[in-house]
Amino acid sequence: MSKRTVFFVSDGTGITAETFGNAILAQFDMKTRHVRLPFTDTIDKAHQAVRKINHTGETEGKKPIVFTTLVNMDVLKVLQEHCQGMLLDMFGTFVNPLENELGIKSHHRVGRFSDVSKSKEYHDRIEAINFSLAHDDGQSNRDLESAEVILVGVSRSGKTPTSLYLAMQHGLKAANYPLIPEDFDRRQLPPALVPHRKKIFGLSIHPDRLAEIRAERRPNSRYASIENCRMEVSEAEAMMRRSGIRWLSTTTKSIEEIATTILQEIKPERLVY
Amino acid sequence: MSKRTVFFVSDGTGITAETFGNAILAQFDMKTRHVRLPFTDTIDKAHQAVRKINHTGETEGKKPIVFTTLVNMDVLKVLQEHCQGMLLDMFGTFVNPLENELGIKSHHRVGRFSDVSKSKEYHDRIEAINFSLAHDDGQSNRDLESAEVILVGVSRSGKTPTSLYLAMQHGLKAANYPLIPEDFDRRQLPPALVPHRKKIFGLSIHPDRLAEIRAERRPNSRYASIENCRMEVSEAEAMMRRSGIRWLSTTTKSIEEIATTILQEIKPERLVY
Numbered sequence: 035m036s037k038r039t040v041f042f043v044s045d046g047t048g049i050t051a052e053t054f055g056n057a058i059l060a061q062f063d064m065k066t067r068h069v070r071l072p073f074t075d076t077i078d079k080a081h082q083a084v085r086k087i088n089h090t091g092e093t094e095g096k097k098p099i100v101f102t103t104l105v106n107m108d109v110l111k112v113l114q115e116h117c118q119g120m121l122l123d124m125f126g127t128f129v130n131p132l133e134n135e136l137g138i139k140s141h142h143r144v145g146r147f148s149d150v151s152k153s154k155e156y157h158d159r160i161e162a163i164n165f166s167l168a169h170d171d172g173q174s175n176r177d178l179e180s181a182e183v184i185l186v187g188v189s190r191s192g193k194t195p196t197s198l199y200l201a202m203q204h205g206l207k208a209a210n211y212p213l214i215p216e217d218f219d220r221r222q223l224p225p226a227l228v229p230h231r232k233k234i235f236g237l238s239i240h241p242d243r244l245a246e247i248r249a250e251r252r253p254n255s256r257y258a259s260i261e262n263c264r265m266e267v268s269e270a271e272a273m274m275r276r277s278g279i280r281w282l283s284t285t286t287k288s289i290e291e292i293a294t295t296i297l298q299e300i301k302p303e304r305l306v307y
Numbered sequence: 308m309s310k311r312t313v314f315f316v317s318d319g320t321g322i323t324a325e326t327f328g329n330a331i332l333a334q335f336d337m338k339t340r341h342v343r344l345p346f347t348d349t350i351d352k353a354h355q356a357v358r359k360i361n362h363t364g365e366t367e368g369k370k371p372i373v374f375t376t377l378v379n380m381d382v383l384k385v386l387q388e389h390c391q392g393m394l395l396d397m398f399g400t401f402v403n404p405l406e407n408e409l410g411i412k413s414h415h416r417v418g419r420f421s422d423v424s425k426s427k428e429y430h431d432r433i434e435a436i437n438f439s440l441a442h443d444d445g446q447s448n449r450d451l452e453s454a455e456v457i458l459v460g461v462s463r464s465g466k467t468p469t470s471l472y473l474a475m476q477h478g479l480k481a482a483n484y485p486l487i488p489e490d491f492d493r494r495q496l497p498p499a500l501v502p503h504r505k506k507i508f509g510l511s512i513h514p515d516r517l518a519e520i521r522a523e524r525r526p527n528s529r530y531a532s533i534e535n536c537r538m539e540v541s542e543a544e545a546m547m548r549r550s551g552i553r554w555l556s557t558t559t560k561s562i563e564e565i566a567t568t569i570l571q572e573i574k575p576e577r578l579v580y
Contacts, residue, residue, distance in 0.1 A: 061413035
């Protein structure tokens, strides 16, 4: 397998360049070394970036791959003229055709995030993170009315990472509640949740995988035993079925896939699916 | 300002399509309505997507903008042949030139996240989220050796969202510790942190902004008063200077920008800057 160095050059954080690059690189079976060059926002820094890229190319004898999301045309020009890597320029490629279609000029401002710290959207996102932290693992029943999603499931089914991801990525207030043996004995949802059934989404998991995950925390415990995991999962799934709660299995899914599926089902007002 | 409907069509979660599209749309002053069509992974779903897009175009009298990250060529073909929106196809545009440069074929597998739930990277990321939660707000001194970053700063300077973001996005074990009046009286870092100085990064914030944020939580409190905020910020900055700790002001920065700056400074081994 050939190994290449890949650069991500941006005049902002480079997160878009990296997401964009990683998605494309995932289409190739190839080992890569990643170098990030964020905040490349002056001619000077552009020349520094070019020196790094060209030096890497000479040392390795292979053209580096260079993903860019540069909105500053002067900075981009330095790379276009001097960089000996293979330039994959996301903005240039798509912004120009869009200008034609829309009949408006792009403003070439660096800026996905600038001044964002004062925007309502940003404020709501921070609020959502705080809410999800305060409502992690059934810690609080306060203000559950303002939750947009309430995740339920047995301990270690993936509720916490999913709640935090929904808050961080989508600005959604996501609470989560464990389903525990007391609930199974009572054969009912935790009472605090009953008025909010419509916002509840269940996470389940294969008992074998659950036992593996729990054993990392508490090896050889009853909590992690396969018998107990089988019992809890089966009780939790039966309860979700009885209560008419939508649920999915997280066993082979990433946080992103779980979150997207939940959003498709719950359809929070702010997001159109 | 013209208003357009923008579709994000993907055979996966659509997160890459959305990141890609949003970054490009940020270059235009234009109101948009966003519609997400994730998991479009069959010919049938492709035709459904086409119907939605074309219907929107007819209703609104304007070509919808369609960002796609489709790796399944049969699905993409349906859109290319039947969709009346403006198709901006990220994979087709960049994957083919890369195949030529690399001399290898792309595998056209949907897959940024598939089977990822079993990968080491994914496992480490979940571990990092759990670590950061357990080490939020100085909750625990246990196992601080394995922290990759330790954030310090006064209450509400942005430590918690930044720690969680570093864990979620970059798989970094990020602890955070509040700097409190007791530390200022002692004129020293919290003792538990002293052995880990190299991993410490400080967050500060303008006192006016801090007072605003604190007032949302506890209006008219001493905690939120501008005098107290001024004192705490000034003491915290003096302490960071005395202890030789690198720090930045979060006042006008987004979580993403704060995180990227920290990574550039701390340079964790796994990430090359």
